[in-house]
Every structure is written in structure tokens, then in C-alpha cells.
Amino acid sequence: MRPLGSSSATGLSPKQRPLYPIDLERAPCQRPADRRPTRAREALILRGSAAKVRAVSETRARFLRRFAVATVAYNLAVIVWGAFVRATGSGAGCGDHWPMCNGEVLPRPRSLEMLIEFTHRITSGLSLVAVLALLVMAFRWTSPGHPVRRGAVFSGLLIVSEALLGAGLVLFRLVAGNTSMTRAWFGAAHLVNTFALVAALTLTAWWSFGHRRLAPRQRPGLTATFAVALVATMAVAVTGSIAALGDTLFPARSFAEGYAQDFSPGAHLLLRLRIWHPVVALAATATVVTSAVVGHAVTRRPSTRTMGLAVVAAVVTQLGLGLLNVFLLAPVWLQLVHLLVADLLWIALVLLAASALEREPDPTPG
Numbered sequence: 001m002r003p004l005g006s007s008s009a010t011g012l013s014p015k016q017r018p019l020y021p022i023d024l025e026r027a028p029c030q031r032p033a034d035r036r037p038t039r040a041r042e043a044l045i046l047r048g049s050a051a052k053v054r055a056v057s058e059t060r061a062r063f064l065r066r067f068a069v070a071t072v073a074y075n076l077a078v079i080v081w082g083a084f085v086r087a088t089g090s091g092a093g094c095g096d097h098w099p100m101c102n103g104e105v106l107p108r109p110r111s112l113e114m115l116i117e118f119t120h121r122i123t124s125g126l127s128l129v130a131v132l133a134l135l136v137m138a139f140r141w142t143s144p145g146h147p148v149r150r151g152a153v154f155s156g157l158l159i160v161s162e163a164l165l166g167a168g169l170v171l172f173r174l175v176a177g178n179t180s181m182t183r184a185w186f187g188a189a190h191l192v193n194t195f196a197l198v199a200a201l202t203l204t205a206w207w208s209f210g211h212r213r214l215a216p217r218q219r220p221g222l223t224a225t226f227a228v229a230l231v232a233t234m235a236v237a238v239t240g241s242i243a244a245l246g247d248t249l250f251p252a253r254s255f256a257e258g259y260a261q262d263f264s265p266g267a268h269l270l271l272r273l274r275i276w277h278p279v280v281a282l283a284a285t286a287t288v289v290t291s292a293v294v295g296h297a298v299t300r301r302p303s304t305r306t307m308g309l310a311v312v313a314a315v316v317t318q319l320g321l322g323l324l325n326v327f328l329l330a331p332v333w334l335q336l337v338h339l340l341v342a343d344l345l346w347i348a349l350v351l352l353a354a355s356a357l358e359r360e361p362d363p364t365p366g
């Protein structure tokens with residue numbers, strides 16, 4: 001049986017056809033078993049089925065859109081909680097056990113660290129379930145080749161690698177008071193994966209609203225501009241994760257002490273690398289603002305204007321929060337806000353790129 005979206009048997013015009021094709025076989029059948037349908041009755045049945053199918057498709061499309069957006073929002077909360085685990089030194093709250101917590105499936109929390117770490121495990125486990133549910137819906141409710149499917153597949157792969165990287169941190173004891181550079185690079189890889197996951201989920205949600213797929217070769221110059229801005233923002237995030245680890249492991253008691261640590265040859269490498277974060281952030285800001293301006297100038301789409309403004313607002317806010325972080329000696333609440341805004345900036349940048357590089361609509365015949 002052909003899916004509705006690819007069939008003309010429904011009598012629906014292309015405009016009326018549902019965005020999310022479903023199998024006619026699954027729609028309630030109105031054909032009376034005992035009578036042979038006449039042509040007129042056949043037409044009536046088809047129209048009735050088509051209306052029902054359309055209603056079901058619309059309900060599913062709406063559900064998929066809401067679910068995809070909720071999954072992005074939920075994952076942001078999980079990410080921020082993950083930073084809370086690091087900032088409070090709770091990464092070893094479940095010992096070096098994974099996926100069990102101190103060897104138990106459902107432990108009774110015996111310390112605050114254990115409660116914080118176990119909550120992170122539960123919430124990130126639910127995140128895995130949500131992403132897999134998104135994947136199932138994408139494959140059941142959209143037609144082959146729909147970009148939602150591709151976004152959901154990438155999200156599925158990235159949530160699995162995210163879990164494995166998180167497990168690696170615990171199993172190799174790269175948590176709590178561990179000051180090795182292996183921990184710093186592992187943590188940076190975890191953050192790169194997180195950003196890639198957020199990008200995949202964001203694009204899945206974007207495409208679930210019916211936006212067209214990307215056509216990067218249509219505008220190679222614009223594609224290169226966005227590639228530079230995205231890589232630069234990722235680099236800021238990586239240097240930020242190193243700065244965050246340095247602040248957590250070697251907290252300074254005053255601004256002067258922190259400043260001296262940054263330039264002292266005897267200081268830990270994590271502290272000497274910290275200074276690169278604001279430097280890379282300023283360079284990345286230039287690329288991000290350029291992509292917003294060029295993106296709108298080239299495409300002149302209302303969506304690129306909105307997203308461009310969101311990107312500029314987020315990057316300016318982030319620079320302010322970064323400065324505040326330095327002067328207030330990175331209190332935990334501000335670390336979490338700074339990370340959340342970094343993710344929002346990333347989402348806005350991904351959406352800006354998606355709207356600017358969206359394939360041009362097919363020319364209407366005639």
C-alpha cells in the first residue's frame with residue numbers, strides 16, 4: 001500500500017495532502033464488507049477516508065513538532081544539570097560504577113554528591129528514551145527521504161556517543177578532584193558531542209515544522225561563512241570547558257589571585273590555558289556577527305533576520321556574562337547561566353544557518 005503523501009488515489013490536491021504521510025491501511029476502513037462498491041460510493045469512501053487520514057496526519061504532525069521542541073528544551077536542562085555535577089565536584093557520587101550507582105540500580109542517596117550524580121544519570125537516561133522515541137516517530141510518520149528522519153538518526157547516534165563519553169568520564173575516574181589533562185580533553189570531547197547533539201535535535205525540530213532541507217552547494221560562499229562561525233563557536237565552547245574545569249579545581253580567592261595564576265609559569269596548565277577562552281570568544285564573536293549580517297544580506301528572508309538578531313543578542317549577552325564570571329570568580333549559578341546562554345547562542349546560530357541555507361522552493365509551473 002502506498003503512503004498517502006505519494007499517492008494520487010486519495011483525490012486530494014497536492015496542497016491538501018498531509019505533510020506526514022501515513023498508510024491508508026491503518027486508517028479506519030469504511031467499505032461495507034457485504035456490498036460491491038459502485039463508482040460513486042467508492043469516491044465517497046475515498047473522500048471520507050482521506051479526510052480522516054488528513055485529520056490523523058495533522059494530529060501526528062502537531063505532536064511530532066511539540067515533541068521535537070520539548071526534546072530540545074529537556075536536553076538543555078539535562079546539560080545544565082551535567083555542568084552542576086562538575087561544578088559541585090559530584091562526578092564521583094556513584095563511585096566508579098556505570099550504569100549502576102555504587103553497584104546498585106536504585107540506590108538510597110547517602111550523600112549530596114550521590115543525589116546530584118544519580119539525578120543526572122536518571123535525567124540523561126530519560127533523554128535517551130526521548131530521543132529514541134523521536135526516532136521511532138520520525139520513521140513511522142514521515143515519508144522516506146524526509147529531513148526529519150535524517151535529523152532524528154543523527155540525534156540517535158549522538159545521544160549514544162554522549163552516554164558513552166559520560167560513562168568514560170566515570171569509569172576512567174576523570175571526575176571530582178582529578179586534575180589530569182586527560183580529563184580536560186575528555187571533557188572537551190564530551191562538550192563537542194553535546195553541541196553536535198543539540199544541533200541535530202534543533203534541526204530535527206526545525207524540519208518538523210515543514211522547512212525545506214539544506215542546500216549547502218546552492219550558496220558556497222554563505223556555506224563557508226556559516227562553517228567558520230559554527231567551528232569558531234565550538235572552539236569557544238571547548239576553551240570554555242577548559243576554563244570551567246580550571247575554575248572548579250583551582251578556585252581563586254580574589255580577582256588578583258586568578259589573574260596571577262593565568263600568567264604564572266608554575267601554575268597548572270588548565271589555569272595557563274584559561275586566558276585563551278576570552279581571546280577565542282572575541283574572535284568567534286566577529287565570525288558569528290558576520291554570518292548574521294551576510295546571511296540576511298544574501299537571502300533577505302524574514303527568518304534569517306529574526307535568527308540573525310537572536311544570534312547577535314545572545315553573543316552580546318554571553319560576552320557580558322563572561323566578563324561577570326571573571327569578576328565574580330565564577331560562582332556556580334553564573335557558570336550554569338553562562339553555559340545555558342552558550343547553548344542558546346548555538347541553537348540560534350544553527351537555526352540561522354538552516355534558514356539561510358534552506359533549499360530554494362521549486363519554481364511553480366507556469
Ligand code: HEM
Pocket residue numbers: 083233236237238239240241242243244245247277278281282284285315318319320321322323325326330334335336338339342345
Ligand atoms: C562567544 C562568547 C562565549 C561563549 C560561547 C562561551 C562559552 C562558554 C562555555 C561553553 C563554557 C563552559 C561552561 C561549562 O562547561 O560549564 C564557558 C566557561 C567560561 N567562560 Fe565563556 N563563553 C563566551 C565568552 C566568554 C568571555 C568573553 C569570557 C570572559 C571575559 C568568558 C569567561 C568564561 C569563564 C570564566 C568560564 C569558566 C566558568 C564557567 O563555567 O562559567 N566567556 N564559556
